[in-house]
Amino acid sequence: MSLINVTNLTFAYDGSYDNIFEHVSFQLDTDWKLGFTGRNGRGKTTFLQLLLGKYEYSGTISANVSFEYFPFQLKDKSMMTLDVVEDIYPEYLYWQLARELNLLKVSEDVLYRPFDSLSQGEQTKVMLAALFLKDNQFLLIDEPTNHLDLHARKIVSEYLRNKSGFILVSHDRSFLDHCADHILSINKTNIEIQKGNFSAWWENKRRQDQFELASNEKLMKDIKRLSDSAKRTGGWSHEVEKSKNGTRNSGSKVDKGYIGHKAAKMMKRSKNLEQRQQSAIQEKSKLLKNIENAERLQIHQLDFHKNELVELENVTIAYGSTTVCTDVSFTIEKGDRIALYGKNGSGKSSLLKLICGENISYTGLCRKDPQLKISYVSQDTSDLSGNLSEYAFNQGIDESLFKSILRKLDFSRLQLEKDISSFSAGQKKKVLIAKSLSEQAHLHIWDEPLNFVDVISRMQIEDLLLEFEPTLLFVEHDSEFCTNIATKVIDL
Incomplete structure (x- = not known):
């Protein structure tokens, strides 16, 4: 077991004023099967490229493993598949490759065909088999399911379930559930890690969102109540202070010392209410930052004259x-x-x-x-x-x-x-x-x-x-x- 430490990571593309990551810090274990999720455009693939050292960034990323990326970038897809494997990992042993292909339900004869003649599913499986042969590597698997049919997805998810040491970017819920034991999520304002599969992460997020929404509603009511109370108390204090210069109904002189003390007491209460209101506002500002907006969509089909x-x-x-x-x-x-x-x-x-x-x-x-x-x-x-x-x-x-x-x-x-x-x-x-x-x-x-x-x-x-x-x-x-x-x- 070793660790990947990300400390104070900040990154923006050249010419962009928007940081994709800003002062991000977290720690990963290289034995994890890590599912990676987040809304489109949040920077999942960018983060993988940063791990690979493709872009300059501020902060530090330290690891005692090498990173390998799927899909592997081939120089020539017309090569024989066996040559593609050698290009990915020159030191491979054939019996180990055959074992991995067998686990992925791929016949060995694909190794003796041009790589571009293989189906996209077969290409995916061959690349995964070759990449997992490498020692002391942490695999960055970027959306492998997009070219896999349902049957192939089941095979690949079972294969990954029996591996460890990877980050898997996928939006297929059942696929992530089957082969991930931790979830890394890019939220609106932070990156967080939770133990468990996607369903466990989603349930935790749903509960946290509901808690924050309820807390936000309560604080909104508290802020309004405190604001109204502070205004009333401030108004009373002002009226009492004005009465220091008046007289009582009986015509006798007012006790200015008593009234001044009463006004000061009311003013102090008003200040306390304002402070409580500000505390509530500050507490409210910590909420709702990572709640995802998923507004209702609509579709209105035309009616056809036949069934x-x-x-x-x-x-x-x-x-x-x-x-x-x-x-x-x-x-x-x-x-x-x-x-x-x-x-x-x-x-x-x-x-x-x-x-x-x-x-x-x-x-x-x-x-x-x-x-x-x-x-x-x-x-x-x-x-x-x-x-x-x-x-x-x-x-x-x-x-x-x-x-x-x-x-x-x-x-x-x-x-x-x-x-x-x-x-x-x-x-x-x-x-x-x-x-x-x-x-x-x-x-x-x-x-x-x-x-x-x-x-x-x-x-x-x-x-x-x-x-x-x-x-x-x-x-x-x-x-x-x-x-x-x-x-x-x-x-x-």
Whole structure:
């Protein structure tokens, strides 16, 4: 066991006036299985890059281990997979590599194929196997689940459950629950560490938030009561002091000494009330700093004149000589929330694109009314650039509604003015989701909408779909989201 000490860490990107981290200090144990969570854009990947020494910062980071980053940056993806492993770890032993691949349910024959011919899931598993072979290293695993189907996620989570010495960035709740024993969270104003899995951390956070909200409400009432009382006491003191120069009703002279003493006593009481009020205000200022805003989202689908929106009958899709799916049949009716399951490469995205009207070569029948309006969220965010106002105009959506949704998804006002190309991967995905929620449509089709999206925003989107019950066809590998949302499942 050794420790990683972060002391007084402060960092901002060149040209930025906003510190991502400011005077942050904490300590990590290199034996921990550390889940790393926080809203999009808070600096999770940046922190990993700081551990790797990629940027200059003030403060200190000290450790007796070396840091290794996943995904490993390859020079040439066309290399043989065995050469890729050697590039990652030249001193590997083949029998140890074979053992790790077996644990990850990967056949050894992938080692003798070009790396870029492997599926993204296979690439992920090979990189993890090679990186975990290294001695005296602490692995920084940055969102490995985004290219893993449900089956592969279970395999990788079980693999990580039996490892130690890593930080895992993931927004998949069940994945974190299965393989993390500590949670590192980036909050609004600090970074904190708690023992336990994600569910334990979330329950603790929920209780702390409820306690702070209740304390804040009580202090607000106390501050108002003390303020009103201080004003009354101050007013009485002033009136008593004025009476020193008057007379009693009987016409006799007033006792100025008595009245002055009484006024001073009232004034002292008023000062005490003011001090108590200031103490309450100071106590209140310590609250609510890390409560996450997760405002209610809305979606208003257009009503379609028929109950049946789309029908697929014996659809087969092939690219050249490669068939990706065969004899797929299902119907989308109003109110359905259909989860499309299947391993990577089973044709899920192709089916979504076919229904959306893209030029996909297929046999069978795909029936839909020409008046049907579809809102589509793609997996790919690589073409997003420019400012949000131009994007809204080009997409034909209401700019103020679009930006209002982004604000509810934790975009700051300053973030709304930046170029989309500078956004984090999760923020870019939120742009596509906000665009979809702003569109007038009868049917929403979302292809892995939650990739890179933070947990709190996932819960917001769940609440939205459960409240408004739109007609939805989606592909998503977050098992908890699918369980909560899907009314039907199509398993390819």
